[in-house]
Amino acid sequence: MTSSPEEPWPVRKVSHNIGQWIGRLGWLWIDGQIAQIGRRPGMSTVFLTLRDSSADISLTVTAPRDVVAPALTDGARVVVHAKPEWYATRGTLSLRADEIRQVGEGELKARIEQLRKLLEAEGLFDPRRKRRPPFLPQRVGLITGRGSAAERDVLTNAQRRWPAIDFRVVSVAVQGVNAVTDIVGALQALDRDDSVDVIILARGGGSFEDLLPFSDEALCRAVFACRTPVISAIGHEPDTPLVDYVADVRASTPTDAAKRVVPDLSEEQRGLNVTLGRLDRAVRNRIDREQHRLDAVRSRPSLARPTALIDRLADEVTTAVERARRTVDHRLTRADAELGHTLARLRALSPSATLARGYAILQTPEGHVIRAAQEASPGDPLRVRLADGTLDVTVSG
Template sequence: MIIGGKLNFYAPGGKLSFNVTSMRKVGMGDLLAQLEALRAKLRAEGVIDETKRQPLPFLPKRIGLITAQNSDAEKDVLKNVLERFPDAQFEFAYVPVQGEGCAPAVVEAIAKLDANPDVDVIIIARGGGAFLDLIGFSDERVVRAAAAAKTPIVSAIGHEADRPILDDVADFRASTPTDAAKNVVPDVAEELYRIGEVVNRIVMRIGHYVTSQSDFLTQVLSRPIMTNPYVFLDEKQQELERTLDELRGEIARNVERETAEHSTRENMLRSLSPQSTLDRGYSVVRDSAGHVLNDGSKVKTGTKLNIRLAKGEIEATSN
């Protein structure tokens, strides 16, 4: 802390005083304040936004690794990734991980790996260290480059306290390079075991289903109808013939009954018809106008008459 002010000396009393006019942090305190200000600025701009984090691919084709060459971080990532997924492939981008050259080198490495279509995920790794050694990973250029990358980025700087700002924009923050490796690739042996368990369950279910269907088929085949199906058909044929015989008899009875009723109605109609009356010896007498005459006293002498008999007609004149 640097404090500015003015000394005052009061001679009669022998007193010395100091009036403070300014105070300013320097060293670690000043640096932390600058980082917090940068963090607040980037969050206000939307550069730091947890909702923008991308999911890590389940099984990356190629892993981009930004770290120092032959470092412990590189060895930890390679060892743990290859133990879990022996066929994993890497694209390396070696950079200084501290000092003035760190930030620009990391920015260039991010751009290079992000432009490679074969790289599915990028790990930025360093095996911890003093806070000042990690300051390059809080550089605004590095943070903005990581936030703008289309490829998911894993930050594995390995510093729990006073973590770098890179952790805030990374899609996944790993506590160590080893933790990064375990989260970037699945354990193939474990996955194969799980697949084997699923396959075994499927095989067992299929076996149970086949057994149950086989038992059901055996039961069906053991039924009498299946041992001699013609017996069933013969029974049904006999039932059909009986039904047809009953139907034919019912139809014949209905026809006979309707025929008798028709004859009765026909005879009744015939007995009531005018022709039946004529057949019994009666006749119908009409005048020349065709009017039926039923009262002889009203017929004048000389009136021409038409007499209708059962068979034929007679023309006559009244006396």
């Protein structure tokens, strides 16, 4: 039978049906953590709040007083054999328990070891995915207990090493039923903050039960999902909760985390001074070596007296010029004398010189030279070439 706007179910029917469905669950074994125990004087029933160890979910449990051991306290990890019951008149759900077993340390360690193997098989401990925190973060996120010794250790030692370091501190419960929920919420908040370069998860020492939240599966997976590098500083050196294996860096103590997150300013200054001194010596040695090489080069004759070669070559050039000038003058003088002799011989052999002595040359109008009287006849026109000019004559006999 279904309900409809025309035929709605009354509240009693809804409550009755819910009770029937819940009743079908029967008896269950439930794992959880006791958040609160209410023992009222004179009452045979004890009221407990059973909380999930990894989520913000809780249920009310009722049990006879003889079922709840007197040594059972808030925060204890238990396994409860109970049956869900629905109180129809009040519309509430609770668990009626007939047996409550406190989980012993041995069983808890066995569960943690089983969880460790599971997470390791899934690759949450893989060293290849671990990130190196920045050398000098601008801002550090710190998740720790309010006013705890771990907070003082981290802040004091980090600021002593690097006074200008900036922290964003988120105070949470680091043990008890609310620890996992608070830590996961703070972790996610710091991971969303882009100004935070690295996150420190810190807690001081404690018993095995006190450190149980840091081996919780939900917290391990939240650390694995962080984009920001996470440094785990839980307890002392022998303490190794599962979050140490998942974190990018494991610090043995909160003080060790402060040393790992920022460099030591005094050590860096000393290292810088040593480096500067080494660099200064290297530069000075290089300058001295180059100065010696330069002095050796400058001591060479070509650089000691750079004009010596020029002077020597200038003297050679001057001597060569003088020799060339004397040679040219001698050649010109001899050529002039030879030319004078040739000119004298030429003048002696020239017809003009003969004509100058009173001789003449007879030529026909055609230019033929008359060398014998038989070559001309009376009446022939002839041309007489003298030393100075010509004459036209006619042969008369």
